[in-house]
Amino acid sequence: MPRVSVWFVRAALVYLGAGFTVGTLLLANKGIGFAPALWRWLPVHLELLLVGWFVQLVMGVAYWIFPRFGMSPAARGREGLAWLALGLLNAGVWVVCAGALAGPPALATLGRVAELAAAGAMALNIWSRTRASGISPM
Amino acid sequence: MPPLTRWYIKLSLVYFVAALAASVWQAAGGPLWLTPIYIHLLVVGWITGMIFGVAYWMFPKFSKEQPRGADGLAVATFALLQAGLLLRIVAEPLQAGGLLVLSAVSQWLAGVGFIANTWPRVKER
Numbered sequence: 358m359p360r361v362s363v364w365f366v367r368a369a370l371v372y373l374g375a376g377f378t379v380g381t382l383l384l385a386n387k388g389i390g391f392a393p394a395l396w397r398w399l400p401v402h403l404e405l406l407l408v409g410w411f412v413q414l415v416m417g418v419a420y421w422i423f424p425r426f427g428m429s430p431a432a433r434g435r436e437g438l439a440w441l442a443l444g445l446l447n448a449g450v451w452v453v454c455a456g457a458l459a460g461p462p463a464l465a466t467l468g469r470v471a472e473l474a475a476a477g478a479m480a481l482n483i484w485s486r487t488r489a490s491g492i493s494p495m
Numbered sequence: 496m497p498p499l500t501r502w503y504i505k506l507s508l509v510y511f512v513a514a515l516a517a518s519v520w521q522a523a524g525g526p527l528w529l530t531p532i533y534i535h536l537l538v539v540g541w542i543t544g545m546i547f548g549v550a551y552w553m554f555p556k557f558s559k560e561q562p563r564g565a566d567g568l569a570v571a572t573f574a575l576l577q578a579g580l581l582l583r584i585v586a587e588p589l590q591a592g593g594l595l596v597l598s599a600v601s602q603w604l605a606g607v608g609f610i611a612n613t614w615p616r617v618k619e620r
Contacts, residue, residue, distance in 0.1 A: 358554075358555055358617065358618065358619060358620060359619065360619055363617055363618060363619055366617045367614065367617050370610045370613060370614060370617070373606055373609070373610060374606060374607065374610050377602065377603050377606035377607075378603065378606075380599070380602070380603075381599040381600065381602065381603040382599075383599075384583070384595055384596070384598060384599035384602075385595065385596045385599045385600070387592075387595055388586070388591075388592035388593065388594070388595030388596040388599070389592045389593075389595075389596055390592075406538070407538075411538075411542065411546075414546065
Protein backbone atom coordinates (compact mmCIF):
# COMPACT_ATOMS: atom_id res chain seq x y z
CA MET A 358 0.00 0.00 0.00
CA PRO A 359 1.55 3.38 -0.98
CA ARG A 360 2.25 5.92 1.75
CA VAL A 361 -0.52 8.33 0.75
CA SER A 362 -3.05 5.46 0.84
CA VAL A 363 -1.84 4.55 4.33
CA TRP A 364 -2.62 8.12 5.38
CA PHE A 365 -6.02 8.09 3.68
CA VAL A 366 -7.05 4.76 5.24
CA ARG A 367 -5.72 5.54 8.72
CA ALA A 368 -7.46 8.92 8.66
CA ALA A 369 -10.63 7.10 7.56
CA LEU A 370 -10.29 4.75 10.55
CA VAL A 371 -9.92 7.72 12.89
CA TYR A 372 -13.12 9.24 11.49
CA LEU A 373 -14.84 5.87 11.78
CA GLY A 374 -14.00 5.85 15.49
CA ALA A 375 -15.04 9.47 15.97
CA GLY A 376 -18.23 9.10 13.91
CA PHE A 377 -19.29 5.91 15.70
CA THR A 378 -18.61 7.58 19.06
CA VAL A 379 -20.81 10.55 18.20
CA GLY A 380 -23.43 8.16 16.79
CA THR A 381 -23.35 6.07 19.97
CA LEU A 382 -23.95 9.14 22.11
CA LEU A 383 -26.79 10.29 19.82
CA LEU A 384 -28.49 6.89 19.88
CA ALA A 385 -28.02 6.44 23.62
CA ASN A 386 -29.44 9.93 24.09
CA LYS A 387 -32.41 8.97 21.96
CA GLY A 388 -32.90 5.97 24.22
CA ILE A 389 -32.61 7.56 27.64
CA GLY A 390 -32.53 11.31 26.95
CA PHE A 391 -29.60 12.43 29.09
CA ALA A 392 -28.44 15.45 27.03
CA PRO A 393 -30.91 17.01 24.56
CA ALA A 394 -28.27 19.45 23.27
CA LEU A 395 -26.44 16.49 21.73
CA TRP A 396 -28.76 16.64 18.69
CA ARG A 397 -26.67 19.56 17.41
CA TRP A 398 -24.01 16.96 16.72
CA LEU A 399 -26.11 15.07 14.16
CA PRO A 400 -24.56 16.92 11.17
CA VAL A 401 -21.11 16.18 12.63
CA HIS A 402 -22.01 12.46 12.87
CA LEU A 403 -23.06 12.51 9.21
CA GLU A 404 -19.97 14.42 8.04
CA LEU A 405 -17.50 12.24 9.95
CA LEU A 406 -18.96 9.01 8.61
CA LEU A 407 -20.08 9.92 5.07
CA VAL A 408 -17.08 12.04 4.05
CA GLY A 409 -14.41 11.29 6.67
CA TRP A 410 -14.94 7.51 6.66
CA PHE A 411 -16.67 6.32 3.45
CA VAL A 412 -15.36 8.86 0.93
CA GLN A 413 -11.85 8.93 2.36
CA LEU A 414 -11.56 5.14 2.46
CA VAL A 415 -12.69 4.88 -1.15
CA MET A 416 -10.15 7.52 -2.23
CA GLY A 417 -7.27 5.81 -0.43
CA VAL A 418 -8.11 2.34 -1.69
CA ALA A 419 -8.68 3.59 -5.25
CA TYR A 420 -5.26 5.24 -5.28
CA TRP A 421 -3.78 1.96 -4.07
CA ILE A 422 -5.47 -0.59 -6.35
CA PHE A 423 -6.31 1.15 -9.63
CA PRO A 424 -4.16 0.12 -12.62
CA ARG A 425 -0.62 1.53 -12.57
CA PHE A 426 1.71 2.80 -15.27
CA GLY A 427 4.19 -0.07 -14.99
CA MET A 428 6.50 -0.24 -11.96
CA SER A 429 8.14 3.19 -12.13
CA PRO A 430 8.10 5.69 -9.23
CA ALA A 431 5.35 7.54 -11.12
CA ALA A 432 3.34 4.35 -11.52
CA ARG A 433 0.33 5.81 -9.76
CA GLY A 434 0.26 9.06 -11.72
CA ARG A 435 0.86 12.44 -10.12
CA GLU A 436 1.26 11.56 -6.45
CA GLY A 437 1.15 15.22 -5.50
CA LEU A 438 -2.50 15.35 -6.54
CA ALA A 439 -3.32 12.54 -4.12
CA TRP A 440 -1.55 14.32 -1.23
CA LEU A 441 -3.38 17.52 -2.18
CA ALA A 442 -6.70 15.63 -2.17
CA LEU A 443 -5.86 14.17 1.26
CA GLY A 444 -5.12 17.61 2.72
CA LEU A 445 -8.14 19.30 1.17
CA LEU A 446 -10.57 16.54 2.14
CA ASN A 447 -9.48 16.51 5.77
CA ALA A 448 -9.44 20.27 6.02
CA GLY A 449 -12.92 20.25 4.52
CA VAL A 450 -14.25 17.75 7.05
CA TRP A 451 -12.90 19.77 9.97
CA VAL A 452 -14.22 23.08 8.63
CA VAL A 453 -17.67 21.62 7.86
CA CYS A 454 -17.85 20.14 11.38
CA ALA A 455 -16.75 23.42 12.95
CA GLY A 456 -19.33 25.28 10.87
CA ALA A 457 -22.08 22.86 11.91
CA LEU A 458 -21.31 23.30 15.60
CA ALA A 459 -20.34 26.91 16.01
CA GLY A 460 -19.54 28.84 12.92
CA PRO A 461 -21.50 30.96 10.46
CA PRO A 462 -23.09 29.14 7.47
CA ALA A 463 -20.24 30.42 5.29
CA LEU A 464 -17.85 28.14 7.17
CA ALA A 465 -19.71 25.04 6.07
CA THR A 466 -19.67 26.35 2.51
CA LEU A 467 -15.91 26.86 2.73
CA GLY A 468 -15.47 23.29 3.95
CA ARG A 469 -17.58 21.98 1.08
CA VAL A 470 -15.45 23.94 -1.38
CA ALA A 471 -12.33 22.27 0.03
CA GLU A 472 -14.00 18.86 -0.35
CA LEU A 473 -14.99 19.73 -3.91
CA ALA A 474 -11.37 20.64 -4.70
CA ALA A 475 -10.28 17.32 -3.14
CA ALA A 476 -12.68 15.46 -5.42
CA GLY A 477 -11.28 17.32 -8.43
CA ALA A 478 -7.68 16.53 -7.52
CA MET A 479 -8.51 12.86 -6.98
CA ALA A 480 -10.46 12.65 -10.24
CA LEU A 481 -7.48 14.12 -12.12
CA ASN A 482 -5.23 11.43 -10.67
CA ILE A 483 -7.59 8.49 -11.11
CA TRP A 484 -8.99 9.45 -14.55
CA SER A 485 -5.98 8.33 -16.58
CA ARG A 486 -5.57 5.20 -14.45
CA THR A 487 -9.12 4.06 -15.22
CA ARG A 488 -8.10 1.70 -18.00
CA ALA A 489 -6.77 -1.80 -18.62
CA SER A 490 -3.93 -2.88 -16.32
CA GLY A 491 -0.63 -1.06 -16.79
CA ILE A 492 1.30 -4.28 -16.37
CA SER A 493 -0.55 -6.67 -18.65
CA PRO A 494 -1.68 -5.66 -22.17
CA MET A 495 -5.30 -6.54 -21.25
CA MET B 496 -12.32 -15.45 0.44
CA PRO B 497 -12.34 -16.28 4.19
CA PRO B 498 -15.58 -17.55 5.76
CA LEU B 499 -16.01 -14.40 7.86
CA THR B 500 -15.91 -12.25 4.72
CA ARG B 501 -18.54 -14.46 3.10
CA TRP B 502 -20.78 -13.95 6.12
CA TYR B 503 -20.25 -10.19 6.00
CA ILE B 504 -20.98 -9.95 2.29
CA LYS B 505 -24.01 -12.22 2.27
CA LEU B 506 -25.55 -10.43 5.24
CA SER B 507 -24.73 -7.04 3.70
CA LEU B 508 -26.63 -8.10 0.58
CA VAL B 509 -29.61 -9.09 2.75
CA TYR B 510 -29.46 -5.66 4.45
CA PHE B 511 -29.19 -3.96 1.06
CA VAL B 512 -32.43 -5.58 -0.12
CA ALA B 513 -34.08 -4.96 3.26
CA ALA B 514 -33.04 -1.28 3.17
CA LEU B 515 -34.56 -0.73 -0.24
CA ALA B 516 -37.70 -2.62 0.80
CA ALA B 517 -37.92 -0.27 3.78
CA SER B 518 -37.50 2.68 1.42
CA VAL B 519 -40.45 1.45 -0.63
CA TRP B 520 -42.56 1.20 2.54
CA GLN B 521 -41.40 4.66 3.59
CA ALA B 522 -42.30 6.15 0.20
CA ALA B 523 -45.72 4.55 0.48
CA GLY B 524 -46.37 6.38 3.75
CA GLY B 525 -44.59 4.16 6.28
CA PRO B 526 -44.26 5.11 9.96
CA LEU B 527 -41.79 7.71 11.21
CA TRP B 528 -39.67 5.16 13.10
CA LEU B 529 -38.84 3.53 9.76
CA THR B 530 -36.55 6.36 8.60
CA PRO B 531 -33.57 5.66 10.90
CA ILE B 532 -33.97 1.94 10.28
CA TYR B 533 -33.88 2.45 6.51
CA ILE B 534 -30.83 4.72 6.69
CA HIS B 535 -28.88 2.44 9.03
CA LEU B 536 -29.75 -0.74 7.15
CA LEU B 537 -28.12 0.98 4.19
CA VAL B 538 -25.07 2.65 5.76
CA VAL B 539 -24.29 0.20 8.58
CA GLY B 540 -25.73 -3.09 7.29
CA TRP B 541 -24.90 -2.74 3.60
CA ILE B 542 -21.97 -0.32 3.18
CA THR B 543 -20.12 -0.73 6.49
CA GLY B 544 -20.66 -4.50 6.55
CA MET B 545 -19.33 -4.78 3.01
CA ILE B 546 -16.29 -2.64 3.86
CA PHE B 547 -15.52 -4.57 7.06
CA GLY B 548 -15.76 -7.89 5.22
CA VAL B 549 -13.71 -6.90 2.18
CA ALA B 550 -11.05 -5.11 4.25
CA TYR B 551 -10.66 -8.22 6.43
CA TRP B 552 -10.09 -10.22 3.26
CA MET B 553 -7.97 -7.88 1.10
CA PHE B 554 -5.94 -5.53 3.26
CA PRO B 555 -2.19 -6.19 3.60
CA LYS B 556 -1.37 -9.16 5.81
CA PHE B 557 -0.59 -8.52 9.48
CA SER B 558 1.98 -11.34 9.69
CA LYS B 559 2.68 -14.76 8.24
CA GLU B 560 1.24 -16.43 11.34
CA GLN B 561 -1.75 -14.10 11.65
CA PRO B 562 -2.39 -12.79 8.14
CA ARG B 563 -5.70 -11.17 9.05
CA GLY B 564 -4.82 -10.06 12.57
CA ALA B 565 -6.65 -11.41 15.60
CA ASP B 566 -9.35 -13.71 14.22
CA GLY B 567 -11.23 -13.82 17.52
CA LEU B 568 -11.46 -10.03 17.56
CA ALA B 569 -12.68 -10.05 13.96
CA VAL B 570 -15.45 -12.54 14.79
CA ALA B 571 -16.45 -10.51 17.86
CA THR B 572 -16.53 -7.36 15.69
CA PHE B 573 -18.83 -9.12 13.23
CA ALA B 574 -21.17 -10.36 15.96
CA LEU B 575 -21.32 -6.96 17.70
CA LEU B 576 -22.08 -5.09 14.47
CA GLN B 577 -24.90 -7.47 13.53
CA ALA B 578 -26.29 -7.52 17.08
CA GLY B 579 -26.20 -3.74 17.29
CA LEU B 580 -28.04 -3.28 14.02
CA LEU B 581 -30.65 -5.96 14.76
CA LEU B 582 -31.26 -4.49 18.22
CA ARG B 583 -31.90 -1.13 16.62
CA ILE B 584 -34.41 -2.63 14.18
CA VAL B 585 -36.29 -4.12 17.13
CA ALA B 586 -35.94 -1.12 19.45
CA GLU B 587 -36.97 1.73 17.12
CA PRO B 588 -40.62 0.72 16.62
CA LEU B 589 -40.96 -0.25 20.29
CA GLN B 590 -39.26 2.98 21.44
CA ALA B 591 -37.34 0.75 23.83
CA GLY B 592 -34.75 3.13 25.31
CA GLY B 593 -32.65 0.48 27.02
CA LEU B 594 -32.37 -1.56 23.83
CA LEU B 595 -31.34 1.55 21.90
CA VAL B 596 -28.51 2.12 24.38
CA LEU B 597 -27.48 -1.53 24.07
CA SER B 598 -27.55 -1.21 20.29
CA ALA B 599 -25.41 1.93 20.44
CA VAL B 600 -22.80 0.33 22.69
CA SER B 601 -22.72 -2.85 20.61
CA GLN B 602 -22.09 -0.94 17.37
CA TRP B 603 -19.46 1.26 19.03
CA LEU B 604 -17.60 -1.81 20.28
CA ALA B 605 -17.75 -3.25 16.76
CA GLY B 606 -16.20 -0.05 15.40
CA VAL B 607 -13.44 -0.14 18.00
CA GLY B 608 -12.79 -3.83 17.28
CA PHE B 609 -12.54 -3.21 13.55
CA ILE B 610 -10.16 -0.28 14.01
CA ALA B 611 -7.97 -2.23 16.44
CA ASN B 612 -7.67 -5.20 14.10
CA THR B 613 -7.30 -3.21 10.88
CA TRP B 614 -4.94 -0.41 11.95
CA PRO B 615 -1.77 -2.60 12.07
CA ARG B 616 -2.61 -4.00 8.62
CA VAL B 617 -2.64 -0.54 7.03
CA LYS B 618 1.02 -0.28 6.17
CA GLU B 619 3.45 0.37 3.35
CA ARG B 620 4.94 -2.55 1.49
